[in-house]
Amino acid sequence: MAGAAAPAGTLVVVVKGYPRLSETFIAQELLGLERAGLALEIVALRHPTDAATHPVHAEIRAPVRYLPEYLYQECRRVLRGWWRARRLPGYRAARAAFLADLARDRSPNRVRRFGQALVLAAELDPRCTRLHAHFLHTPASVTRYASLLTGLPWTASAHAKDIWTSPDWDLAVKLADARWVVTCTRAGHARLNALAPTDGRVHLSYHGLDLDRFPPYPAPRPPRDGRGEPVRLLAVGRAVDKKGFDLLLAALARLPPALAWTLAHVGGGARLPALRAQAQALGLGARIEWLGALPQTAVLERYRAADLFVLPCRVSADGDRDGLPNVLVEAASQRLACLSTRVSGVPELLDDGVSGVLVEPGDVAALAAALERLIRDPALRERLGAAAEARVRAHFDHAACLGGLLALFGAGPAADA
Structure with missing residues (x-):
């Protein structure tokens, strides 16, 4: 950002875990903020669990500090944090807020978050001038x-x-206290804006994609149509309920047996054993490759080798759902239907019949029909993929999307306008 004046002081960014393969969008944003001149420190509530990292993680210069994941594991550090934090001018206000929250959420998790906050406040670098959280729940x-x-703004x-x-009350108290909040879909923006104390506190900011x-x-792509060489299907995402991969397997089992296709799945997750077992029970095991979590460069190769990308998102029983999955933006950038x-x-990226195909969540019959149609029609896949790529490159360029966020942080040309 040539000519941009970055604010003085360090921005401490609190994340749940770092680094994470499934949160490339956070790493991409952190790198963009650094390149715009912001001094960052990353504070994580958990240590990493992924064996690999993405190239973007190696490019981020910010130091990373880890808070006690479980308070009993670092008792002395937590006690030191409490001893120092209780002398801070805002201790009574923080304790009152915690007790009010605890009255509505009597869980060990709530206690752990206050203990982590004591450590964070006690160990905060004096150069820190503000705090930023990624995710509105525990971070x-x-x-x-x-x-x-x-007393620092957040x-x-x-x-x-x-x-x-998150329950409405929890979101509402955070929206009332925060300077501002950004979110990455219109649907999320509408929910948060309805809970915010004033209009204009919640901002829409798509993550975008680093097109470089x-x-x-x-x-x-080869015009495979399911009659000879198999059409290559690709699914990328953690094996969790909201991704709907069990529905995908059920839909694939409905396809005509003679239709030639293969599926590659990229991603980790607790439900992988259950998905593998389901595939075997449905007689699909020989057609499916389970690749596990992969770094971004390897995932890019998979996008380029595929003919059709499938992600049958749904709303889980607890209300959990995707926002706008970055893997859809990545796949579309490669002219992949x-x-x-x-x-x-999802509909904010894909226009049904124009730049993608959308079915109702949970509708296995409709998913199977759409799969068969797209497998048999390479010309349709080519048209949809071309339109999706054009939309990504016109509207989801990370450099353009980052501009609004930089303005909120008081950096970049928009902040000086």
């Missing part, structure tokens, strides 16, 4: 308490699970 709880303890980015599974890492796909569902922000 924002820690950040809010730390803000009350220190802001937040809301995404999906945090918006749809996802250059245009260089050649037409996408089949998904009308959940949350």
Whole structure:
């Protein structure tokens, strides 16, 4: 951002875990903020569990600090944090807020978040001038308490699970305390705006995609139509309920046996064993490759090798759902036709019949019909993929999407206008 004046002081960004393969959008944003001149420190509530990282993680220079994941594991550190934090001018206000929250949420998780906030506030670098939380559930709880303890302003980015599974009262108190909140879909924006104390506190900011890492796909795809060489299906996402991969397997089992297709799945997750067992029980095991979590460069290769991307998102029983899955934006950037569902922000990217195909969430019969149609029609896939790529490159460029966020942080040309 040439000519942009970055605010003085360090921005402490609180995240649930870092680094995470499934949260490339956060890493991409952190790198963009650094390149715009903001000094960052990353504070994570959990240590990483993924064996690999994405290239973007190696490019981020910000130091990373980890709070005690469970308070009993670092008792002395927590006690030191409490001893120091109780001398801070905002301790009484923070304690009162915590007790009010605890009265409505009597869980060990609530106690843990206050303990983590005590450690964060006590160990805060004096150069820190503000706090920012990624996700409005647990990271924002820690950040809010730390803000009350220190008197530093705080802001937040809301995404999906945090918006749809947090109780209204919890979201409302955080929206009342935060300077501003950004979220990445119109559906999420509408829910948060209805709970915010004033209009204008909640902002819409798509994550976008770093198109330098996802250059245009260089050649037409082979016109596979399911009669000879198998059509290559690709699904990318964690094996969790809201992704709907069990529905995908059920839909694939409905396809005509003679229709030639294969499926590659990329992603980790607790439900992988159950999905593998389901595929075997349905007689699909020989057609499916389970690849596990992969770094971004390897996922890009998979997008380019595929003929059709499938992500049958749904709303889980607890209300959890996707926002606008970044993997859909990534797949579309590679001129890959996408089949998904009308959940949350997905229709903000894919226009049914124009730049993708959307079915109702949970409708296995409709999903199977759409799969068969798209497998048999390579010309349709080519048309949809071309339209999806054009939309991504026109409206989901990360550099353009980052501009609004930089303005909120007081950096970048928009902030000086």
